[in-house]
Amino acid sequence: MNKFWLVLGHTYITKLKAKAFLITTAMTCLLIIGLANIQTIIEFFASDEKEHVAVIDRTESLYKALEKQVNREKITLTKIADMEDEAKKAVKEGEWDGLLVLSMNAEGWPEAVYYANTLANNRTAEELEGVLNRLKTAISAAKIGLTEEQIAVLYRPASFQKVALEENAKTEEELNQARSLVYVLLFAMYMFVLMYGGMIATEVATEKSSRVMEILVSSVSPVQQLFGKIIGVALVSLTQFFVFFAVGFAALKTSGQEVWRLLGLGHLPLSIWMYALIFFMLGYLLYAVLFAVLGSLVSRVEDVQPAITPVMMVVVAAFMIAVFGLNTPESAFVIGASFIPFFTPMLMFLRIGLVSVPMWEVALSFVLLAATIVLLIYIGAKVYRGGVLMYGRMNIFKDMKQAVQLTKK
Missing domain, CATH: 3.40.190.10 (Periplasmic binding protein-like II)
Structure with missing residues (x-):
């Protein structure tokens, strides 16, 4: 277990001290401060707009x-x-x-x-x-x-009220609040996976190209390496997100705005936040395992992007379906897609946030998602252990088979 913490700590500290991380964080914070005070900036430069x-x-x-x-x-x-x-x-x-x-x-x-x-x-x-x-x-x-x-x-608008007959149906105000949180989470998960999933794959490929992996695999189990990288990068990303949130919250408060009221998230039930956290973590874990495994199959950092592109396309597809589902959460297509594990983190949370979903559907989606993650970890650990020892031209499917065979030797 000490070796796991060693891999995790090394990954976290190395990424945290990287110049690219520090520069990106600083520039993004400046951008957030600028956006939070955009009205003041516009008024300053436009003294006479008449x-x-x-x-x-x-x-x-x-x-x-x-x-x-x-x-x-x-x-x-x-x-x-x-x-x-x-x-x-x-x-x-x-x-x-x-x-x-x-x-x-x-x-x-x-x-x-x-x-x-x-x-x-x-x-x-x-x-x-x-x-x-x-x-x-x-x-x-x-x-x-x-x-x-x-x-x-003559010009007075007609009275038009919306009344939901379902017992646990949300009011229009609750739907607007839930829709805000759902959209924020969907966008956060989308950016989180694309930005930091690629970081995981690059981290593995970088160490592999430097031949550090040949030393690590002889002393640290593949599961410990795999989760050390995944959780280490996750902590880096959470640290960066926390900095962004703190800077954004302070900037909005300084400019006289309240972020919760601005997003309409003031009176959402605790269960929505719990589902948001659970689906966010499971979604990250699902894709992070895939990115780490694919990163272990490439021999050069330049090959990382082509290797992880298929997974990124799946993330983009899930996000696009979720955006479509914001206005039609009860469509048959969205309901069916919410049970596909790679779409579940976004689409099932979308449905839970906007409509009443039967508990058996929520439970089934959790079981399918958890089973997929366990299966990916099992297969991924085998591919990861053999993949980090493989060098040469990349061929994803052929390399996966060869990587599994290497673990048996």
């Missing part, structure tokens, strides 16, 4: 109504004389940000033309168009003879 628009009113009646309804914090209107060519020239020279020409068509309805140097800033044009449409509605109502109260009734 758009100054000149208005030519050929109706002699729309300007005052337009000025009352426009958002004065974003747009400043100035009425000018009807000299369109001179006004366009002023826009080109930067004196105005835009020019709005108001008029009436043959049917007596308001219309407008907006001139600007570029149409990249579509916000101003959309704001003015919205105000003009509201004015047209008011003019139409006045012609028909509708009062303001009647107009308000």
Whole structure:
């Protein structure tokens, strides 16, 4: 057991002290701080975001109504004389940000033309168009003879309530909160597996290329080596995640936001958090074993990426199905896929978080997932022990068979 702790500690300390790890962590923390304070940064560099628009009113009646309804914090209107060519020239020279020409068509309805140097800033044009449409509605109502109260009734949305008849069904608020946590966990698991699974494979391949493995396999059992690498990298990743979370939480709190309220995770039951932790750990273990085994089969670090690509594609597929399932958690496809062990950590948690899942389905998914992990560990230990002693050109399936045969000698 002491040898296991030796492998684990060596893996953890080595990765923790690596320059690449320290630089990546520092840069990501700076990025998190920047994103948490993005509004303040934007406001600092954009001291005056108001758009100054000149208005030519050929109706002699729309300007005052337009000025009352426009958002004065974003747009400043100035009425000018009807000299369109001179006004366009002023826009080109930067004196105005835009020019709005108001008029009436043959049917007596308001219309407008907006001139600007570029149409990249579509916000101003959309704001003015919205105000003009509201004015047209008011003019139409006045012609028909509708009062303001009647107009308000006309545009009042219909009452539409959602009521779940199932006894343990979640309310819409609970679903929104659960959906937030599910999405956060899915994304975290996706990034966790892709980032740190590759690190496990690279760690094994690096030691193998340096011939350190030939010494290790004679003194440490393959299971101890396998789990030492997996848990060591897991602790490194958890350390980095903790740093990211602490920095993000502090940055959000400093900027006046509360992360739990921001994500809508304030009133979720404890069981959801427990399922999140269990599925997260089992999902990591499942894929980590695969990455470690594949890393043991390659002779060069350059071959790691091609070797682990199939597993990464499975992770991507699981994530894409889960994203699709966020809106349709009760579809037959999502339900069926949630029992496939490589998809279970994401999809079964997705279902548990959003809908009521029978306990026998949860138990069956746990049994299938646990059995798959045990089988992978059993086969993986054999492949790992023989694989770390194999060198030469990579051929995954052929190398696995040869690695198992080496363990029998």
